[in-house]
Amino acid sequence: MKNEQGRTETLEFIQDVTEKIKNKLKEIDQSLLAGQKDIERMHDYYWENYTEMDQYGYEDYDNQQALLNQTNANQELIRRKWRFQKMLESPFFGRVDFCYKNESSAEQFYIGVGNFAEKTGGTPLIYDWRAPVCELFYDYDSGPASYQAPAGTMEGEILSKWQYKIRRGKLVYAFESDTKIDDEILKQELGSNSDVKLKNIVRTIQKEQNAIIRNTKDKILVIQGAAGSGKTSVALHRIAYLLYHDRGNLKSSDILILSPGSVFADYISHILPELGEETVQEMSFDLFVYRELKDVAPDCEDRYHQLERLMKFPDPEAYERYLNKQSEWMSGQMEGFLATLEDSLMDFRDLTWNGLHKTEQELIHLFYFRFQNVPLLARMNAVMEYVVDEYETLKGRELSEEESEYLRQKFDSMYVTKDIYQIYSRFLESCGWQPLPDIPYERRLVEYEDAAPMLYLKYRLLGKGSHKRIKHLVIDEMQDYSYIQYLILAELFSCSMTILGDKYQTLDEEMRDVTAFLPRIFGSHVKKISMNKSYRNTVEIAAYAAGLLSPGEKEAAEYLERHGKPVDEETFLTIDEMLDTLCGKLRIQGENSFETAALLTMTEAEAYDLYQLLKNKGQPVSYIDRDSSTFHPGLSVTTFYLAKGLEFDQVFMVSEDSSNPFLPRARYISATRALHELYMYKIL
Numbered sequence: 001m002k003n004e005q006g007r008t009e010t011l012e013f014i015q016d017v018t019e020k021i022k023n024k025l026k027e028i029d030q031s032l033l034a035g036q037k038d039i040e041r042m043h044d045y046y047w048e049n050y051t052e053m054d055q056y057g058y059e060d061y062d063n064q065q066a067l068l069n070q071t072n073a074n075q076e077l078i079r080r081k082w083r084f085q086k087m088l089e090s091p092f093f094g095r096v097d098f099c100y101k102n103e104s105s106a107e108q109f110y111i112g113v114g115n116f117a118e119k120t121g122g123t124p125l126i127y128d129w130r131a132p133v134c135e136l137f138y139d140y141d142s143g144p145a146s147y148q149a150p151a152g153t154m155e156g157e158i159l160s161k162w163q164y165k166i167r168r169g170k171l172v173y174a175f176e177s178d179t180k181i182d183d184e185i186l187k188q189e190l191g192s193n194s195d196v197k198l199k200n201i202v203r204t205i206q207k208e209q210n211a212i213i214r215n216t217k218d219k220i221l222v223i224q225g226a227a228g229s230g231k232t233s234v235a236l237h238r239i240a241y242l243l244y245h246d247r248g249n250l251k252s253s254d255i256l257i258l259s260p261g262s263v264f265a266d267y268i269s270h271i272l273p274e275l276g277e278e279t280v281q282e283m284s285f286d287l288f289v290y291r292e293l294k295d296v297a298p299d300c301e302d303r304y305h306q307l308e309r310l311m312k313f314p315d316p317e318a319y320e321r322y323l324n325k326q327s328e329w330m331s332g333q334m335e336g337f338l339a340t341l342e343d344s345l346m347d348f349r350d351l352t353w354n355g356l357h358k359t360e361q362e363l364i365h366l367f368y369f370r371f372q373n374v375p376l377l378a379r380m381n382a383v384m385e386y387v388v389d390e391y392e393t394l395k396g397r398e399l400s401e402e403e404s405e406y407l408r409q410k411f412d413s414m415y416v417t418k419d420i421y422q423i424y425s426r427f428l429e430s431c432g433w434q435p436l437p438d439i440p441y442e443r444r445l446v447e448y449e450d451a452a453p454m455l456y457l458k459y460r461l462l463g464k465g466s467h468k469r470i471k472h473l474v475i476d477e478m479q480d481y482s483y484i485q486y487l488i489l490a491e492l493f494s495c496s497m498t499i500l501g502d503k504y505q506t507l508d509e510e511m512r513d514v515t516a517f518l519p520r521i522f523g524s525h526v527k528k529i530s531m532n533k534s535y536r537n538t539v540e541i542a543a544y545a546a547g548l549l550s551p552g553e554k555e556a557a558e559y560l561e562r563h564g565k566p567v568d569e570e571t572f573l574t575i576d577e578m579l580d581t582l583c584g585k586l587r588i589q590g591e592n593s594f595e596t597a598a599l600l601t602m603t604e605a606e607a608y609d610l611y612q613l614l615k616n617k618g619q620p621v622s623y624i625d626r627d628s629s630t631f632h633p634g635l636s637v638t639t640f641y642l643a644k645g646l647e648f649d650q651v652f653m654v655s656e657d658s659s660n661p662f663l664p665r666a667r668y669i670s671a672t673r674a675l676h677e678l679y680m681y682k683i684l
């Protein structure tokens with residue numbers, strides 16, 4: 001009965017709110033038209049009068065400003081229009097009936113992806129999911145509850161909670177639940193064939209996820225989450241939340257996501273616009289390092305080069321060296337090296353030029369005492385500026401550019417070398433490793449194992465102003481960054497951060513738990529949180545994936561009770577046989593078909609061959625390599641490491657070489673990419 005009444009109420013509310021949204025859209029259309037006319041009028045005025053505008057350009061400037069303001073206002077209107085059009089499709093997804101303490105009746109709060117009020121600034125008919133009152137929906141069952149409003153804690157009682165699905169303006173279901181966001185709804189959401197790309201989860205954010213999304217008090221949040229626990233989703237919703245709550249200070253251009261690559265960036269790119277925000281900047285760490293080292297060497301390997309090499313030519317010694325070069329131990333060695341470098345890098349001499357005279361002793365004094373806090377390779381410049389300043393004051397004239405340049409070279413010649421490549425090579429030797437090949441700039445290629453330590457050395461020698469413009473940094477796949485890489489990030493960014501990942505999904509042979517050392521780099525601001533419940537996979541797939549971990553690695557993972565087909569393990573004698581079987585199992589065409597499937601291999605070469613073979617068989621298929629930038633529906637062929645962070649309805653993983661040292665990790669990463677069906681194939 002209560003359900004019936006609730007449903008009727010909801011239908012009436014949908015009708016009412018739809019009418020009001022339509023009216024709002026009409027108003028926006030009228031304002032847009034008026035705005036457009038204004039712009040045209042301003043253009044006309046300009047062209048008719050520009051020859052007569054005042055000579056100082058004031059009128060021209062005013063005209064340009066007015067034009068810019070009107071264009072911005074129109075753009076804001078277009079954004080609002082788009083948002084309200086979306087709301088017409090699905091105006092809200094939840095409702096809380098909350099009775100404030102000392103009140104006799106409950107208020108109804110409808111919750112949607114955005115706010116909607118009839119009049120700007122009026123009481124919302126629908127509340128944005130990020131509004132304070134919506135905490136009640138995500139965090140509480142029926143009964144006593146409270147939320148934090150700007151005016152303080154609001155206490156009361158939740159009398160009922162509703163969840164809705166509205167599609168194309170029509171109510172699909174409405175049901176009252178006493179509990180938190182109900183598992184049944186979650187199962188329905190996840191059990192249906194997935195969208196092509198990552199979905200927004202506003203309708204079903206879980207309590208522990210909500211705590212992370214709404215956390216504004218911890219400067220650095222580090223989230224260790226099981227595969228499929230919603231880390232990426234939570235990070236994106238957290239960005240939307242921070243943007244909503246700190247509108248005055250934070251813009252989307254102030255936020256940076258360090259992500260594994262361009263396909264991943266494409267895979268998540270629509271979420272923020274769906275949540276009413278603009279997309280944020282995205283960058284891969286390896287690309288950043290390559291750019292920063294451009295003045296040291298023209299080319300630089302990335303993570304994937306290194307991984308491919310180690311898979312092709314397994315070399316335990318090289319692997320050990322790579323791990324050491326990325327470690328905390330290495331940063332200690334570097335500090336020791338830097339301490340002795342102060343002496344061995346310098347060759348002080350008396351300096352005499354056009355009446356300017358400084359003895360070796362005077363220069364040494366300036367270098368080691370007056371400017372001791374300036375980074376080593378920038379210090380001579382500081383000494384020179386000091387000396388030149390003194391000289392100019394004495395002579396009462398400024399040096400010409402040529403004179404300054406001449407003197408700069410003279411001062412610089414007191415460094416034995418300023419070449420970071422050569423200094424780094426000396427550092428390697430001091431640690432007992434092979435130095436780098438002594439070759440000119442044009443022929444240099446920095447191997448992946450040296451790239452991050454070399455960049456860190458560069459910053460330590462030259463100094464690096466932090467990226468003040470970035471006010472929030474998100475680091476996804478945190479387990480893929482080494483100690484040295486985090487030192488670089490700490491050097492570059494002093495802003496708040498969300499760092500998330502899964503220690504079991506490393507691209508190393510062993511799991512990597514970075515949470516152990518992050519507090520040593522970022523200090524006491526680090527707050528660690530775990531997310532153990534996995535939402536992506538069926539129970540069958542999740543249990544299979546857990547079985548791929550070694551006994552010491554298993555943690556008590558929780559799964560959503562969603563069942564599907566058992567995992568299919570098969571061994572084939574030929575690739576052709578395997579591909580025929582795969583084509584038979586693919587369900588990406590026809591009725592009840594899936595949206596996405598992936599064939600995952602160990603190496604790039606294997607992926608490319610299989611892609612070609614599938615194409616030859618007439619199978620529609622896309623190939624994802626490290627330069628790809630779009631994620632397509634249908635079947636994709638790629639390596640396990642490029643599939644990180646992505647998910648597919650069906651996953652086929654094929655391994656051809658059982659001695660590959662990365663096989664166990666690759667199998668785990670591949671298996672956890674599957675939403676509904678998993679096929680683990682081996683070729684003998």
Ligand SMILES: Nc1ncnc2c1ncn2[C@@H]1O[C@H](COP(=O)(O)OP(=O)(O)OP(=O)(O)O)[C@@H](O)[C@H]1O
Pocket residue numbers: 186189190198199200201204205206209225226227228229230231232233234501502535536644645646647672
């Ligand atoms: N609260 C939720 N409601 C609905 N779906 C959810 C929820 N949380 C996570 N999911 C779904 O679970 C899947 C995994 O989410 P996501 O990719 O964010 O996890 P992840 O922890 O980053 O995974 P991985 O580390 O394995 O790449 C996605 O399909 C996502 O939509």
